[in-house]
Amino acid sequence: MSARAHPDFLWRNPDPRPSYDVVIVGGGGHGLATAYYLAENHGITDVAVLEKGWLAGGNMARNTTVIRSNYLWDESAAIYEHSLKLWEGLSAELDYDLMFSQRGVLNLAHSLHDVREGRRRVNANVLNGVDAEWLDADEARAFCPILEVGGHTRHPVLGATLQRRGGIAKHDHVAWGYARGADALGVDLIQGCEVTGFEITGGRVRAVLTSLGRIAAGTVALAAAGHTSVLAARAGLRLPLQSHPLQALVSELLEPVLNCVVMSNAVHVYVSQAHKGELVMGAGIDPYTSYGQRGSFHVIEEQMSAALELFPIFKRVRVVRTWAGIVDVSPDASPIIGTTPVDGLLVNAGWGTGGFKATPGSGWVYADTIASGRPHPLAEPFGLERFTTGALIDEHGAAAVAH
Amino acid sequence: MQLIECPWCGPRDEIEFRYGGQAGIAYPKDPAALSDEEWAGYVFMRDNPRGWFHERWFHVHGCRTWFSVRRHTVTHEIGRDPGSPRREEFG
Ligand SMILES: Cc1cc2nc3c(=O)[nH]c(=O)nc-3n(C[C@H](O)[C@H](O)[C@H](O)COP(=O)(O)OP(=O)(O)OC[C@H]3O[C@@H](n4cnc5c(N)ncnc54)[C@H](O)[C@@H]3O)c2cc1C
Numbered sequence: 001m002s003a004r005a006h007p008d009f010l011w012r013n014p015d016p017r018p019s020y021d022v023v024i025v026g027g028g029g030h031g032l033a034t035a036y037y038l039a040e041n042h043g044i045t046d047v048a049v050l051e052k053g054w055l056a057g058g059n060m061a062r063n064t065t066v067i068r069s070n071y072l073w074d075e076s077a078a079i080y081e082h083s084l085k086l087w088e089g090l091s092a093e094l095d096y097d098l099m100f101s102q103r104g105v106l107n108l109a110h111s112l113h114d115v116r117e118g119r120r121r122v123n124a125n126v127l128n129g130v131d132a133e134w135l136d137a138d139e140a141r142a143f144c145p146i147l148e149v150g151g152h153t154r155h156p157v158l159g160a161t162l163q164r165r166g167g168i169a170k171h172d173h174v175a176w177g178y179a180r181g182a183d184a185l186g187v188d189l190i191q192g193c194e195v196t197g198f199e200i201t202g203g204r205v206r207a208v209l210t211s212l213g214r215i216a217a218g219t220v221a222l223a224a225a226g227h228t229s230v231l232a233a234r235a236g237l238r239l240p241l242q243s244h245p246l247q248a249l250v251s252e253l254l255e256p257v258l259n260c261v262v263m264s265n266a267v268h269v270y271v272s273q274a275h276k277g278e279l280v281m282g283a284g285i286d287p288y289t290s291y292g293q294r295g296s297f298h299v300i301e302e303q304m305s306a307a308l309e310l311f312p313i314f315k316r317v318r319v320v321r322t323w324a325g326i327v328d329v330s331p332d333a334s335p336i337i338g339t340t341p342v343d344g345l346l347v348n349a350g351w352g353t354g355g356f357k358a359t360p361g362s363g364w365v366y367a368d369t370i371a372s373g374r375p376h377p378l379a380e381p382f383g384l385e386r387f388t389t390g391a392l393i394d395e396h397g398a399a400a401v402a403h
Numbered sequence: 404m405q406l407i408e409c410p411w412c413g414p415r416d417e418i419e420f421r422y423g424g425q426a427g428i429a430y431p432k433d434p435a436a437l438s439d440e441e442w443a444g445y446v447f448m449r450d451n452p453r454g455w456f457h458e459r460w461f462h463v464h465g466c467r468t469w470f471s472v473r474r475h476t477v478t479h480e481i482g483r484d485p486g487s488p489r490r491e492e493f494g
Contacts, residue, residue: 229451
């Protein structure tokens with residue numbers, strides 16, 4: 001512990017006031033980062049974050065913390081790279097050790113198609129100023145020595161993309177760092193406050209109705225991840241989102257054995273080793289819609305069989321815990337950020353399986369959008385209109401299993 | 404793991420099925436007459452309720468029948484869809 005004593009509490013626990021300039025619905029990573037940047041970048045401090053449970057107990061507590069910016073399309077590369085650049089200075093900015101570790105992210109290729117897709121993505125990344133390298137199988141093995149690339153496996157590794165600046169961070173610290181920062185700047189973080197409805201007159205939102213009463217608001221900004229559709233429906237909106245379980249698991253604690261993040265879209269698994277020592281593994285979503293925060297066991301069985309193919313060294317490792325979060329998936333696997341048909345009601349959702357890495361960037365552009373009333377340039381392509389114009393940003397290749 | 408009742412084969416393990424999303428999304432009667440907003444509605448907008456949901460499943464590794472059920476998206480309880488065919492009706 002540094003010379004500065006750690007306080008007993010990182011933020012106040014205020015009662016809600018009757019009215020705020022900005023009410024943010026959802027106290028996950030995105031809501032907290034948005035509140036922080038509203039105060040820090042725009043001087044807007046008459047802000048409340050309303051959280052139905054406890055701060056960062058949703059997907060923020062459940063994700064596997066993979067951070068990278070090697071998305072295919074220009075629009076995505078721009079917003080995720082902006083986020084990665086913020087990560088690189090975030091521990092200092094928040095004065096909180098986020099345990100951000102740029103240990104490198106490998107995306108494996110197992111077929112000729114994967115190889116072509118991977119090389120194409122490396123080229124696209126480089127053109128967008130995102131660091132990316134193509135490794136052949138031997139180079140991938142040299143980078144990650146316990147990876148089985150040999151010809152005897154069912155899914156031999158033919159090569160991999162590598163983003164060296166990618167890595168992991170400690171999710172709780174990220175939430176707590178933003179929460180402490182926002183609180184210190186005057187933002188009210190209100191836990192145990194569920195938004196149950198909206199007061200909308202003349203096409204404009206005037207207030208939110210909550211389990212703690214009515215709270216008037218100039219702007220209401222949704223940051224409710226998997227529950228966005230439920231909230232939007234209460235405002236009379238239908239969004240192109242489906243909520244699915246996404247599962248993950250951890251092993252018992254091990255000595256340091258895995259030095260990087262390894263992901264494979266084709267065999268459906270990804271794995272890293274957390275600072276504490278557990279292996280953290282995940283896969284793709286369960287196919288059906290759900291709000292049940294649990295998934296089906298066969299998804300775990302399949303990801304484990306894939307993991308053992310790639311890492312035979314893990315075959316005696318025990319699984320300690322499995323869980324699921326509810327992720328909001330959009331038709332093009334890209335987020336939806338911006339205004340809605342209801343004046344004063346903004347949405348930031350659809351980050352699906354991959355929004356942890358975007359926490360700083362998402363909060364940054366959303367705060368700017370709220371403050372200025374027009375979309376931040378990096379958020380503009382991600383507006384709801386794209387489903388009508390057809391200007392989709394299809395990131396299924398970069399975002400399906402890899403998060 | 405869910406146990407899903409195929410109207411032809413009876414209750415089977417979830418891994419035999421593929422999910423088909425919201426039921427009752429009919430192809431537009433007069434596609435050429437649709438505005439861009441209406442197309443967006445047909446192609447992209449789906450209900451996403453917390454509660455009972457009317458949805459399609461496909462018995463892909465079985466008899467390959469498409470059918471609908473009502474499923475609760477919190478409890479995962481599956482109820483019969485009265486509109487879905489019954490075994491007797493397959494003839
Ligand atoms: C298993 C798993 C693994 C993942 N792995 C990765 C990964 O490796 N890398 C990555 O980049 N992303 C990953 N993600 C995705 C990432 O977690 C999410 O995209 C991101 O956390 C969503 O933003 P958030 O933190 O604000 O969401 P959340 O933490 O879910 O915050 C939303 C909050 O809104 C609150 N809320 C909902 N309804 C209401 C209401 N009516 N009133 C008040 N509050 C409400 C909820 O309680 C919740 O706290 C993963 C997700 C899961 C589930």
